[in-house]
Amino acid sequence: MTSTADSWTAVEHPGLIALDWGTTRLRVFLLDHQGAVAAQREAPWGIQQLPGTSAAEGFNQAFEGMVGDWLARWPGLPVIASGMVGSAQGWREAPYLTCPIEIASFHRHLTTVTSLSGTPIHIAPGLVLPSQITSAGSVLADVMRGEEIQVLGALSIKPEWATQSCIVLPGTHSKWVWVEAGKVTHFMTSMAGELFAVLRQHSILGRLMPTAMPADSAHWAAFEEGLSLAYAAAPGMLISLLFSARSRVLTGELSPDESSDYLSGLLIGCELAAALKQPHGRALTPLGLVGAPELSRRYERALGWVGHRPTAVLDNTAPQGLWKVALSAGLASQLGQAHAA
Amino acid sequence: MTSTADSWTAVEHPGLIALDWGTTRLRVFLLDHQGAVAAQREAPWGIQQLPGTSAAEGFNQAFEGMVGDWLARWPGLPVIASGMVGSAQGWREAPYLTCPIEIASFHRHLTTVTSLSGTPIHIAPGLVLPSQITSAGSVLADVMRGEEIQVLGALSIKPEWATQSCIVLPGTHSKWVWVEAGKVTHFMTSMAGELFAVLRQHSILGRLMPTAMPADSAHWAAFEEGLSLAYAAAPGMLISLLFSARSRVLTGELSPDESSDYLSGLLIGCELAAALKQPHGRALTPLGLVGAPELSRRYERALGWVGHRPTAVLDNTAPQGLWKVALSAGLASQLGQAHAA
Structure with missing residues (x-):
């Protein structure tokens, strides 16, 4: 577990505990009564890698381990969560809302699970895009959990994006979200992040790569060569291009160090x-980029390289989104005031 | 280890021990003095999953375990091998030959390693295709090990393919090999097989899939739907289409059982x-399909579905290819005769 602002004990007016609980990471935020982040912590307790011997035990252990001391200090502080914690493999399933959907309506669809210690956790819904298979082309069903809350948070920082925007959220499963007139009208998932991880860890491509790849020493020329080859490639060619991350090392065209950024x-x-x-x-403008700074830098560079410079780059906006949901649902203002010193 | 023709002890005129030693499997063949398969065995001792605590120990253990009894019965029987056993991660590196390359020349480039028990193993070379990056388009460096011997074996069964053909070898890393005037002029690797395995075993897509997928109960409608969507897809779309193997299960459009064949x-x-x-x-005709029958059936169906029915479908032709190499190198005829009863 990593944490910042360890001086949380100095917080005087806590308003909300916000959980951004994904597949691979659990990020928790202590927000003050105005929605500002007063403290945050992060652990690798995504829903696929929980502690404990059962799922129920794992969710409770991770929850208590991450925010137990905050709740002990401020019993009754409201808790709200988003992400895969609300999936069928999560703590409690929060049914999907169907797109197009009003972004301002998310707070009306919270699902509640109660922890072993008796704390209610309000889980935000995910979004589903139904399949549309027509003779003119196919849009296949897609789902998201967590990114819709980041979109809501991004709109609270950039209200002008509500009219029309494309918001890119890089991650294990990157999402491209199109917003129009306050609604999520369309979105697309890319598995680039998870493919990168599984190919590095479990395929022949990873055999030649260094085990760690610090972002600071990224091989940008190799990254951009891979980028340009794939961006220009004919249909289907990725399945063959991927192998070049091995074959070009064997022929000496790439160094093992470069092959990871090339992939x-x-x-x-x-x-x-x-x-x-x-x-x-x-629409592809304004184009917003929302997520962890290290990965966002990589996407910002890639987008710029193909001529689509982002309008703005925001760090994870989950806390802002969860604050908005909590306010709209009447959770945060009530208890935030109740807990004011 | 699985073996057939356990009556190998009845073999009277052994000619060669042939090893088809890949990344995930080791297949060994006892050939008679006319090159026919008299016995064969298979084990999951590919070079990535050897027994023993070190690579050297692993290669020796796997080798002795698979063919030790044959060599005890017929000391001095020649042994020839192809595949990843000759890679940089193999038992001994056998340098690549550069395409275009005469298929009839492979036997002039054998590399030898000697087992702990003193048996020389002659390892066939792999092939490399150098990168050609021009303004008109890119062909990236590619490599193969083992399939070039299967191509040689296929040509010994279908000599007419030597003039001009496209030979498809499905597998962990499928190869598409173009032959012209007795030479391998071009080839392409596809990572479809390894991607399928790592996505099933290590990604979120596998979470909803049954652990075993017997070929006999393949869901062909789901397979063909995935096939047609990907075959018709615009550039780059695979990275998004892959996620539909999850999202379409969550929306009820695919059953978990179907999602594996869909992927x-x-x-x-x-x-x-x-x-x-x-x-x-x-050229795409004649189109030969060479490999394990179960996977070949899947490719035959897929090729037919997009209008490219294979001219012929052959089982693994590695033993025929290794026999040809051994004959041309003067290994098999000599010792095959020496061991005749």
């Missing part, structure tokens, strides 16, 4: 082709 | 698009 470039280049080169008619 | 269809459809839809000008 990252291939995958992100493929994602950009899927999102930007289709004649889908959806 | 297989997506990946093979992508491979077929990469190989068949590019204007590369290489």
Whole structure:
């Protein structure tokens, strides 16, 4: 568990505990009575890697381990969560809302689970996009959990994006979200992040790569070569291009150190082709980038390289989104005041 | 270890021990003095999953375990091997030959390693295709080990393919090999097989899939839906289509049982698009399919579905290829005769 602002004991007016609980990470935030982040912690307790011997035990252990001391100090402080914690493999399933959907309506669809210690946790819903398979082309069913709350948080920082925008959220499963007139009208998932991880860890491609890849020493030339090859590639070519992350090392064209960034470039280049080169008619400006700074830098560079410079780059906006939901649901203002010193 | 023809002790005129030693499997063949398979055995001792505590120990243990009794009965019987056993991660590196390359020349480039028990193992070389990056388009460096021997074996069964053919070898890393005037002129690797395995075993997509997928109960409608979606997809779309193997289960459009064949269809459809839809000008007929029957059936169906019915389907031709190499190198005829009863 890593934490910042360890001086949480100095917080005088706590308003909300916000949980951003994904597949691989659990991020928790202590917000003050105005919604500002007073303290945050992070652990690798995503829903796929919980502690404990059963799922129920795992969710409770992770929850108590991460925010137990905050709740002991301020019993009754409201808790709200988003992400895979609300999936069928989560703590309690929070049914999907169907797109297009009013972003301001999320707070009306919370699901509650109670921890072993008796704390209610309000879980935000995910979004589903139904399949539309027509003779003119196919849009396949897609789902998200957690990113819809980050979109809500981004709109609280950039209200002008509510009219029309494309918001990119890089991650294990990157999401490209199109917003129009206050609604999520469309979105697309890319598996670039998870493909990168499983190919590095479990495929022949990882055999030649260094085990760690610090962002500070990224090989940008190799990244951009992979990016440009994949972005320009003909249909289907990714399945063959991927192997070049091995064969080009064997022929001496890439160093083992470079091959990891080259693979990252291939995958992100493929994602950009899927999102930007289709004649889908959806707006690509303003283009917002929301997520962890290290990964956002990589996407910002990639987007700029193909001529789509982001309008703004925001850090994870989950706390802002969860604060908005809590306010709208009447959770945060009530208890935030109740807990004021 | 699985073996057939356990009556190997009845073999009277052994000619060669042939090893088809890949990344995930080791297949060994006892050939008679005319090159026919008299006995064969198979084990999961590919070079990535050897027994023993070190690579050297692993290669020796696997070798002795698989063919030790044959060599005890017929000391001095020649042994020849192909595949990843000759890679940098193999038992002894056998340098690549550069394409275009005469298929009849492979026997002039054998590398030898000697087992702990003193048996020389002659390892066939792999092939490399150098990168050609031009303004007109890119062909990236590619490599193969083992399939070039299967191509040689296929040509010994179908000599007419030597003039001009496209030979498809499905597997962990499928190869599409173009033959012209007795030479391998070009080839392409597809990672469809390894992607299928790592996504099933290590990604979120596998979470909803049954752990075993017997070929006899393949869900062909789901396979063909994945195939057609990927074959028709715009550039880059695979990275997004893959996630539909999860989202369409969550929306009830696919059953968990079907999602595995759907994913297989997506990946093979992508491979077929990469190989068949590019204007590369290489011949696609006659089209030969060479490999394990179960996987070949899947590819035969897929190829037929997109209008490219194979001219012939052959089982693994590694033993025929290794026999040809051994004959040309003067290994098999000599000792085959020496061991005749």
